[in-house]
Amino acid sequence: MAKLLDKQRYKCALGAMQTVQAITRAIPVLHSGPGCAQKLSDSIGSSGYFSPNIFPCTSINEKDVVFGGVKKLDTTISNALKVIDADLYVVLTGCIPEIVGDDTGEVISRYQDAEKPVIYASTAGFKGNNYKGHEQVIDAIIDQYLEKADEKEKGLVNIWADVPYQDLFWLGNIRELENLISELGLIPNTIFGYQRGISNIERIPKAEFNLLVSPWVSVGNMKKMEKKLGIPYLHYPTLPIGAYETSKFLREVGKFARVDEQKVESIINEHEKYYYYLIERYADMFLETRVMAKQFSVVADAQYALGITKFLVNDLGLVPAKQFITDDTPKAFQEQIKAEFENLNYGLKAEVNFETDSYKIHNEIQSHDYHGYPLILGSYYEKEITEDMFGHFLNISWPVQDKVVLDDFYVGYTGGIRLIEDIYSVAVQRWN
C-alpha cells in the first residue's frame, strides 16, 4: 500500500535502465513516458557510450494511453536497431503500458530473428524499486537469452554484486572482487563495466559456479540460474571490506571452489602483511584523533550497512550504535540479515532497523547518545543532521552529492584502506 516515502533512497523498477546501461553496448529501449529516463538517471557519470538521452523511448502520450502503444513500440524497436549501434536491446516497460495492458511480449517476439538480440523486462514503477528492477533485468537475460551449456569451463566463476549506479562504487568494487577471485587461481566472469558485455553474458552458462556477494539482491537470480542452467551458487552476504572480512571471504570462496588451503592462506598472509604495515603507520591517527567517538551509524542499503558495520567493528574496533537499512529489503531476507549484524567480534550485536521513512531514521539518530562526536556514514540526507550534531559525515549511499567517484572502491583489503582514508579525511578537518 502507498506509504509516506520521506527522503527517498531508491528509485522505481524502471531504474533498472541503469543496470542495462552498465552492460557495455547494451541499450535500454523504454516503453514509457518521455521523461522517465532523465528522471531516473544520475546527473553526473551517465555520459558513457550510451547516455539516458540516447535511450530510445516510445514517449507515450495521451492517445497511446487510450489506444495502446504497441504500434509505437514496434517502430521504436525496429528503428532503434537501424539507428543505434548496440549489441543487446533491452526493452523496459514503464507504468503506463502495464496498466493499459500493452502486450509487450508479443511485440518482442517479432524480433526473434533480428540481427541483434532483443529482450524485455517488466519494470513498471509500481512493481517495486530499482533493486527489484535490477533482478528483473538479470532474470530477463537468463529467461530469454541464455541456454544451458554443454560443458563447463574449468575455474570459471560468475560474480554478482549489488546494483550498478545505485551503488556509488559498483565499478571499482566488482573489479576488485574479480582481482581477489583471480588471485585464488579462478577465472572471474562479470557482465558490468569496461570491456565487459555481451561476450561475458554468453559465457555465463559455462561457469562452474555463481558467486553472489550481496545480502539479498539477486538471490532469486541465482536460484533461477541453478534451475535453468545448472549452475550452483555460493551466497556470501557480506560485502568484504578490510582485512578481517576479506580474509574470511577468500577462505570461504577457496573452500567452495576447492582451492588448496595453503595457497589461500599464503595469499591472505601477503595481503594482511601490507594492510597492517599501513595500519601500523597510522595507528597514531586512530588512537589520537580527538574528535572521533567510538560509536557510529550507517544509513544505507543492506549491502553497505552490513559491510561497513562489520569493517568498523571487526577491523577498527568501533562500536555500533543503531544501523539503518533503507533499501526496502523484502521481509523474507530480514531475519537472515539481522543475524549477520548480531554476529560481530567479541559477541557484539548491532541493532538494525529496516526503515524507508527517513524522518524516523533522523529522529533515532538525533536522540541517540554517541558519547562524543558521532561518525555517520549515509546518504546526502544525513549531512545536515550530522553537522548539527558536530559529527563526521561520509556520503556513501544514494543520493550522493558530497563525493565524486569514478572508479574508487571499498571492497577488499585495498578498499578497506580507501574507506579509512575517506573517514579520516573528514575527521582531520577538526581539532576538537
Add this chain to the structure above:
Amino acid sequence: MALNLESSNVATRENRIGSITGYVGTLNDLATQSECGTLKGCSRCFSQSSTCLSGCALGQLSAIRDVAIIHHGPAGCSVASAGTYYLDKVMAKKRGVTNNTVYVGTDMNEKDTIFGSADALRRIILEVNKRYSPKAIFVTSSCATGIIGEDIDSVVDDVRDEIDVPIVAVHCEGFKSRIWATGFDISDHAVLSSIVQPPKQKRNTINFKNFYESARPEIIEIFKNFDLEPIFLYCNSTVEELSHISESLATTCICGTLGNYLGNGLEEKYGVPYIRTINPLGIAGFETWLREIGRVTERSEAVEKYIAEQRAIYIPQIEEIKKELKGLKAVLGMGPGYTFEVSRVLNELGIEVVWALAWHYDKKYENGDIPPSMEYLLENGVDFEASVADQQNYEVMNILNKYQPDLYLSRHPGSTVWAIKNGTPAVYVADEYMIFGYKHTLEFAQSVLDSIHNRSFEKNLARRVKLPYTEWWYEQNVDKFLEEAKK
C-alpha cells in the same frame, strides 16, 4: 488567454497555444506558417527519451521555501526529491537563508493501481503537515495515478478543513504533453490559484521569474537606479512573498517559456503588466527590455541614463572581442525561450548560426502574438535552417556531423557532451544569466573564445570514443522519422 483558476487542471501547450515538437525547415518558413496558421507539428515514429513535465512543474514549486510537495505515484516519479533536497539546501545557503521544503513520494505499488490509494494519500498529507508544518502543500499526480483515475482533487478538498495553509492539487501526468514546459505553466497555475492574493496596495516591485537567481545581487543593484525592487521567483521565494506578487508594478522573465503563464495570468487577473519584449540577453535584448520596463513603470529617463553610462563601459570592449569571433559558425539546441534569443546574440557578435534547434516551438504566446524573439530576427533579415525536436539527440548528431560547426551551444544537461564527442567545441549555456546584460554578454563572448582556443579536451576525447549511431543514420536526412501531421 482565458485563465480558469477554479479548475486545478491546465490545458497543455499543444492545446492552448498550438505548440509543436516536430519540424524541419527554416526560421522564415516556421514563422510564416505560424502566422498564417498552416503550421502543423509532426510526430516521430522513432524517438529518444526527453523530459517529463512533472520535473519542470515540481522543480519550480519545490524551490519555494518551507512548502511540502506530495508526489502521489511510484518511487521513480518522486525521485526528483533527492535532487530537490540538495538544491534547496545549497541555494538557501548561498542566499544566507534556510529552506525546509520537503518533497515526499508515496511509493505506490501494484495493489494501489488496482484498488486505489486515496485513503493512504489522505493520511500521508496529514502526517506531512503534522511533521513539518509547511507554509503550503502541493499534492501532485503521476502517470499511474492519472490513468487509474485517482481523484486527488477530492482528497485535497477533503483534507482542506484540517489544514490551515494553502493546499492545492497539481496535475502532473507525464503523458499529457510532450512539451515539458507545460510543467512551468502547471506550477504557475498552482501558485496563482492557491497562493497569490488580490492586491491591497501597489509596491515598487518587479516580479522577476527566473531559475536559480545567480544574478540576483547585480540585478538588485541595477534596479536601484530606477527605484525598483526585484522579487525573484520561485527559487528561495517565501509563500508570504508570493501572496503579494499581484501588488507589483510589472512582471518580467529571463526566459519566455518559463514565465509566460505567470506573466499573462497576473496581467489578466490583477492588471500587472507583463513585459513582452525580447529577453535581456545581448545588447539589443538588454536595451529593449530595460526601455520597456522604463516605459511601463514610468522611469524612462533613469533607464536612458543608465543605458548611456553602461554602453560607454561595455560596448567598446564587446566591439573589440567581436573581431575575434567574426566568421565562426554555430549550431545551437535549446528550449525556444532561448534558441531564438541566443541566435540573436550570436548574430550580434558576428557568429553565424547555421542551424538552430528548438526543443519545442510555441506558435503563439498566450496573447496570440508570435514570440518576440522570432519577430525580431525576421524584421532584421536573419534566417537560418531550423528544426524543432524535443532533445532528439540523434537529430542533433546528424546535424553536427553534416555541418561540422565551430561551436555547439546548448542549455540542457546531457547535450553538449555529445557535441564534444563529435569533436565540436561546445558551450554549455547553463546559467540563465550567462548572456544577461552588457557585462555577461562580454563574458559570454570570452567563454566562446576560450572554448575554441583550447580544443584539447574535445579532441582528446573524440579521438578515442566511438559514437553510438550507425553509419546508416548519418547518411539519412534529419527528418527521416518525422511523420506528416495527421490532422
